[in-house]
Amino acid sequence: MSQKQVSRDINTFSLWQQTSLIASTLIGVGVLTLPRTTSAKLYEAGWLAPLIGSFWVFLSVWMIAKLSDRFPGKTFIEYSPIVWGSAKHPRLGRWLSLPWVIGYLLFLYLSTAIVARVFGEVVVTSVLLDTPLEVIIITMFLLAQMLCMHEVDVLARINELLFPLILFPVLVIAIASFQKAEWNNMLPLYRVPGRALFEGIYETVYSFSGYEIMLIFYAYAHENQSKVKAGFYGIGIATFVYTLIVLAGIVVFGYEELQRVSWPTLELVKTTQVPGLILERLESAFLAVWVAAVFTTVANAYYAFVYGLRQLFNKGIQFQRIISAILFIPLFFIALWPQNIVDIFRASSYLGIISLYLNLGIPLLYLLVVFARGMGSKAKERKAGG
Template sequence: MKFNNQESLTTQQTVMIITNFILGIGILTLPRAAAEKVKTPDIWLSIIIGGLIAMLAGVVIVKLSQQFPKKTFYEYSQDILGKWLGCLLNLIVVGYFVAMSSVMLRAMAEVNILFLLEGTPRWAMIIAFMWVGFYLVIGGLSAITRLFQLIFPITVIIFFMIAGMSLKVFDINHLRPVLGLGLGPVLKGVQSTALSFGGFEIMLFLVAFMRDPKKANKAVLFGIGIPVIIYVTTALMVIGALSVDGVISLTWPTITLIKSIEFPGIFFERYESLLLVIWMMEIFTTFVITHYTAAMGFAQSFKKELRPFLYFLMPVIYIVALLPVDINELFALSNGVGNAGLVLFVFLPIVLLGIAKLRGGRT
């Protein structure tokens, strides 16, 4: 199986890939992570600012990728920096995606053990998840995209249905006063919210596959804009129901909120299962695209077939996923990966774009 550079994506498909990549563990942990930094009800403002930063970084990435038509980052990095330095940078990016895949797998296992499958060994859950993902990635980008198109509307429908249900326990007084302590606390929370928008970096690779690369800016803005809406809605409903102090004290505040919702007389009672369904689907999409992109890095850097690297990365991802001893170490690893992503995909593309411009752009 050779890497297929002839697969193509519509603008709509590109939007769905970006959106599904970004949505994941952030739905469950973002309110707590932001509340710890902000400590006021203005978390939603931090999320909006973080989203705007992600959009700006996404536009820079698109501009960089458009300088090298039909080439992914793994290919044009060597055009910009030279073969050896470009290859080293590619391996660093591959390491980032491997770590991201591992974090997603471990987070999935932790939540399932806590809320659904208590007592199930982590290794068994992770291995099952990995092999299902592998079955998809060997089908290539077109197969991955079709799954994303299926998952996206289900996610949106279920999420906003749950958000509507949360109005029963919503108290707007928990969101007041707006900017009571000024912009200072809001700005403190921008970093933690920006980490939850990791995923826009996928445009380093998707622009090369788009049928109309000129619409890449539109795709990245919509692809990030949808998670902004969902994250803001999540923050409002969680803070409005549990208050800032309540959110800070909880590991998974969004799930706690849904568990507190009751509709007497209705047969179905475990509404948190609905949230876990869409979250599991989003975790799966994030794992699949990061696994595929990491393998793509090896295949394109060394000009080899893709499939051997898909196999090779599975035990690596598995080992890294089991490294955190507990949930606190998992969050620490997640924050470390997120911070590395900010450096790699916010600041580095600006430098590479400047070098590319100095060298004459198109190569």
């Protein structure tokens, strides 16, 4: 325990590390399908969905950050028993917090499986046609396992390193594709009933899930850095990227054509010619970079899950290494559960709605309990004192 305490003091995440941790977890498989799913209900106004949909994400990440501020240096797993229990009955708190913690960890686990599956699906349908899906999923898991062998600071640095690598190609593709834009495709600005707006926003939920890992990783934020700021930067970058990609898809293809392609962003890459014909077939390069984007999603979520388990059982790094390797086996079978492409999209949609309840519900509930029990002020005093 004392050893852990020491390492925590050293391993603090800078603002940029937190930002890239959030943004790179968000940007993953969702970016490939987002133009289609949002414009299915909103037609030309599909690009509004990520913009408006980001609102509750900001709200949620703000709550998570505030919650973390009440318990500095403690992860969700660690402060849950404190929130639910009392000094007299520590055991009670542990039992009462268990449903939330387990629900949260289970969600992380399942979403890792689905993200890995969608990734494998894209690779198998578009580039490596004869490679078995299983092999692609296993290689992704092996990479994630490598990350799980290390402490949290490695995770932060990996994200910091990969994030520009993910961000810039996506931005370049979106901007380069505007040269084929037909701007009339995005007009009329808005013509659907209000209900459709909600349905469109609902479609973005899955793409926006992933920042819930901050329930754990905010504990390692550098004291001088604002967690709220990092959260807003991260979500802001992801929102910008999503809006841009959806907009590019709509103006290049038109919403009708978007409905017909299974991976619109990949098709966007295929139709985009970079001036000068240096790289005529951009999609291979894009997919190579995109692997990094998916890796940061899969590995971050899985790392959060394994790290959460480790804290739940109060064990060390060795436990983390072993348990992550073991738990990949059921994960592999969960990933292979959906039978076809339609099943996969449905599963990811369900996960999206679960994430909505979890990400809004848990922080809200916790904050309410904290306020009701008057823990907020106490935490503040302690912070001021320290």
